[in-house]
Amino acid sequence: MESDYVIIGGGVVGLSVAWGLLRRGRSVTVIDGDDGSFRASRGNFGLVWVQSKGMKQPQYARWSQTSAAMWADFAAELGDNTGHTVPLEQKGGYDLHFSEETLHATIDTYETLKTQLDGNYPYDVLGHNALRKEEPHIGPKVVGAILHHQDGHANPLKLLMALATDVRKMGGQVLTGQTVVDVAKPDTFRVTCKDGLTLCADKVVLSAGLGAMQLGPRMGFKAPIRPQRGQVLITEKLPKLINRPSLIARQVDEGGIQIGATNEEVGMDDRVTQPAVSALAGEAIAAYPALARAQLVRSWGALRVLSPDGLPIYQESADMPGAYLVTCHSGITLAAAHARLLPDWLERADIAPNLEVFSENRFDFS
Amino acid sequence: MKTASTFRELTREPRVEVTLDGEKLCLPDGANLAAALLVAGVTTFRKTPVSDTPRGPFCMMGTCFDCLVEIDGVARQACMLNVRAGLAIIRLPDAQVPNAET
Amino acid sequence: MQKPDLVIVGAGPAGMAAANQAAELGLKVCILDEQSNPGGQIYRDVDRVAPIRGDALGADYTYGTRLTDKLHHANIVHMSGATVWAIEKGFCVSYTQNGRGAQIIADHILLATGALERPMPIPGWTLPGVMTAGAGQILLKQSGVVAQNAVLVGSGPLLYLIACQMLRAGSAPKALIETQTGADTRAALRHLPRALQGWPYLVKGLKMLAAIRRAGVPRYQGTASVSITGTDHVEAVHFMHKGRTKSISCDTVFMHHGVVPNTQAARSLGIAHHWHNAQQAFVPKLDEWGHSDFAGVFIAGDSAGIGGAKTAEAYGKLTALKIAEMTGRLTVGERDRKASPIQRSLSHELAARPFLDTAYPPFNAALTPSDNTLICRCEEVTAGDIRRYTKLGCTGPNQAKAFGRAGMGPCQGRYCGLTVTTLIAKETGQSPDTTGYYRIRPPLKPVTLGEIAAMDITTDESPQ
Numbered sequence: 001m002e003s004d005y006v007i008i009g010g011g012v013v014g015l016s017v018a019w020g021l022l023r024r025g026r027s028v029t030v031i032d033g034d035d036g037s038f039r040a041s042r043g044n045f046g047l048v049w050v051q052s053k054g055m056k057q058p059q060y061a062r063w064s065q066t067s068a069a070m071w072a073d074f075a076a077e078l079g080d081n082t083g084h085t086v087p088l089e090q091k092g093g094y095d096l097h098f099s100e101e102t103l104h105a106t107i108d109t110y111e112t113l114k115t116q117l118d119g120n121y122p123y124d125v126l127g128h129n130a131l132r133k134e135e136p137h138i139g140p141k142v143v144g145a146i147l148h149h150q151d152g153h154a155n156p157l158k159l160l161m162a163l164a165t166d167v168r169k170m171g172g173q174v175l176t177g178q179t180v181v182d183v184a185k186p187d188t189f190r191v192t193c194k195d196g197l198t199l200c201a202d203k204v205v206l207s208a209g210l211g212a213m214q215l216g217p218r219m220g221f222k223a224p225i226r227p228q229r230g231q232v233l234i235t236e237k238l239p240k241l242i243n244r245p246s247l248i249a250r251q252v253d254e255g256g257i258q259i260g261a262t263n264e265e266v267g268m269d270d271r272v273t274q275p276a277v278s279a280l281a282g283e284a285i286a287a288y289p290a291l292a293r294a295q296l297v298r299s300w301g302a303l304r305v306l307s308p309d310g311l312p313i314y315q316e317s318a319d320m321p322g323a324y325l326v327t328c329h330s331g332i333t334l335a336a337a338h339a340r341l342l343p344d345w346l347e348r349a350d351i352a353p354n355l356e357v358f359s360e361n362r363f364d365f366s
Numbered sequence: 367m368k369t370a371s372t373f374r375e376l377t378r379e380p381r382v383e384v385t386l387d388g389e390k391l392c393l394p395d396g397a398n399l400a401a402a403l404l405v406a407g408v409t410t411f412r413k414t415p416v417s418d419t420p421r422g423p424f425c426m427m428g429t430c431f432d433c434l435v436e437i438d439g440v441a442r443q444a445c446m447l448n449v450r451a452g453l454a455i456i457r458l459p460d461a462q463v464p465n466a467e468t
Numbered sequence: 469m470q471k472p473d474l475v476i477v478g479a480g481p482a483g484m485a486a487a488n489q490a491a492e493l494g495l496k497v498c499i500l501d502e503q504s505n506p507g508g509q510i511y512r513d514v515d516r517v518a519p520i521r522g523d524a525l526g527a528d529y530t531y532g533t534r535l536t537d538k539l540h541h542a543n544i545v546h547m548s549g550a551t552v553w554a555i556e557k558g559f560c561v562s563y564t565q566n567g568r569g570a571q572i573i574a575d576h577i578l579l580a581t582g583a584l585e586r587p588m589p590i591p592g593w594t595l596p597g598v599m600t601a602g603a604g605q606i607l608l609k610q611s612g613v614v615a616q617n618a619v620l621v622g623s624g625p626l627l628y629l630i631a632c633q634m635l636r637a638g639s640a641p642k643a644l645i646e647t648q649t650g651a652d653t654r655a656a657l658r659h660l661p662r663a664l665q666g667w668p669y670l671v672k673g674l675k676m677l678a679a680i681r682r683a684g685v686p687r688y689q690g691t692a693s694v695s696i697t698g699t700d701h702v703e704a705v706h707f708m709h710k711g712r713t714k715s716i717s718c719d720t721v722f723m724h725h726g727v728v729p730n731t732q733a734a735r736s737l738g739i740a741h742h743w744h745n746a747q748q749a750f751v752p753k754l755d756e757w758g759h760s761d762f763a764g765v766f767i768a769g770d771s772a773g774i775g776g777a778k779t780a781e782a783y784g785k786l787t788a789l790k791i792a793e794m795t796g797r798l799t800v801g802e803r804d805r806k807a808s809p810i811q812r813s814l815s816h817e818l819a820a821r822p823f824l825d826t827a828y829p830p831f832n833a834a835l836t837p838s839d840n841t842l843i844c845r846c847e848e849v850t851a852g853d854i855r856r857y858t859k860l861g862c863t864g865p866n867q868a869k870a871f872g873r874a875g876m877g878p879c880q881g882r883y884c885g886l887t888v889t890t891l892i893a894k895e896t897g898q899s900p901d902t903t904g905y906y907r908i909r910p911p912l913k914p915v916t917l918g919e920i921a922a923m924d925i926t927t928d929e930s931p932q
Binding site: 036039161164174177233271272273281282293294295296299300 | 554556560562569571857860861862863864865866867870871872873876877878880903904907909910911914915916917918920921922923
């Protein structure tokens, strides 16, 4: 089988890139894993988020802002093409604070970033009373919040399904239940799967999440990524209780309250643990006391795909020109940019975004 | 509140007063709540959050969650509860968010 | 309470028998059970009910008191109304009781979580008034409540049992709409010689059928295209019988086509399972003592594979003997000596199984339902949705769950999991084993955030 691109990894990142390439008329084959694969696309929190990102690298803040700004249009196009809407709400999001100190410290860092972004960092600081007007169920322990107007949230599973649908509709080949064991470039690329299947392509995108830890170095990448566990809870479906999302909790379009998330360095272990579940539940109740009576229906652990500085990596291989590593932690937020802008970079178009700050060069001196 | 029931009790037990959506109802003291409501002629225990269609008890052993009712602000399985005097049963969906625990 | 040697989840026949056997051998045992009284579903509430309604329910039910009586042993702590929501390695068992979360730690754990009715997704099965046959029995046993104007649908001995119990309670079912066919009966005949070793079961079956006939309850066998209709409540059952469409109006439908192991707790620990073709269900992989591939975790009773109450009791005892040997209470020789009569009784108990499994197979139309039929009751996902997700590349239930939410509701996939696996396997041509099952996570049953948050300190505070 031969195509312009082989994309290794059929999660939100890989499918977003595939979708963008197909829209440009490229032929694309996506290689996807099986039902039990680690899938950040299935386990993530669903935020389309800007605030707190890129505090040390304004370019990352800009990249996130760019993607967030393109999201509505991207979701609408997917909805039109597939007939299934991708729920998205972008009316701002909160960083909730339980102490004046942390609130003010955060405001200071936001002000610095705001200057670096030429003032494009629209946020308001809400004291407890102002917040209570917006969120009647907020608890007394929350002293205030930063309301960032570029934040929002989506239904990440509907996004995944819409991408899976539309990529196929546009003629993309998606091979499921596969594991890539080798990538070689004798002339064109040859991607070999565990069952012996070999695919040929002019270019290869490695967007296999944590799978890039093994495959990346063989393709000439540093791929210095690691798993970080996040445990997430979700309650029964409830009447409207939370208006805007925060990193602590959001009410999903189906009605459940999603509560997140831990940050745990435990390797490839995606289990749920009682101490973490209890701690998450406690924090959510502190923010929204009515949640004490809500039934927890599900919980899960998922593994974040993290680079040393938490930023995405976009890198062409020096050993294998035409092979690209695309990996990030925020696959949902960046989905629109990956679908709309990354193909320009892969195709070396004149209008391609400058992604130099996200190259692997940044890890040279560390 | 009185409705003809299609379920029959083999022996009649002493009644206590409870409320269902605010209306008074007399149920056998200590009985399984789901069974008692069926005998009282209640067929719809709740409406689903997905399509607003009616549901009633299905498994009677705490595994299907179709008999959920709200007690003290918490969604509970009626088939796992016992009747006691003064029980205030609310059928879901309850448009009101349950009050915060004090 | 001091740290027990063994924690048992479930106080049905397997759990009670294991507790008793282990306690007699000197092990400290803690049983966690979510019901307020011991017995499981088969002997539900038997201590309270046997004296009142024992006659209507029969001797097989009142037998349960022999097991519940033995729970009053100094080495046994029976915690009722305790819902286990997480089991982690260690073993650390998190549960809630009376609205409070707590934990208990033990080196050995026995999952005796019993069976569930096999999901029977047919059109209309979510209407109020449609219940499982097991539910009908529980209503009778625990509450002395009997349905009038009820129809029984499906296949299997449990349908006959509940029909007879209803007869004795003075409310004959309106009809039995049976899905097993003449071909099923003929295929079962080759298992008859072995089944005769378990002749008491066959005699009971024949007696039940005779009672149903005497009462004049119509039986429609080999029925197809069964559906249930009603607006806000069941009004009628429709089916094909001998080439003709028939409808029977009714107020209650009790449905049943077998029971399947309740594997949620075992799955949550990642214990290996395999597909049991005759039972059309997943069963955990166990050794002869019920020991799983997760060292220290044992499974007995119907949750280990459907065998019925007496089989469950026997396996519960065997498990206890093995744990007693592992903890030094018995030598291997002593263990085997005690085990041997129990193992012999098992072959009699299981003799009729292949005959019954073949004579009363699951209703095929409910294993792979029509596209419009709801298969996930909680999230209201149809069989057609699952087929569509398969075409979108879902190779297993977890991807299908992500796409369409099947299995995400409060029942956590208990009543859709096997259907989803079967549908995907059929569509992809994969085996059920390759297709797999939902990844089960805590909470094993929904629990309030308040109860969970209250456990946000590592307590060695013991229950009671």
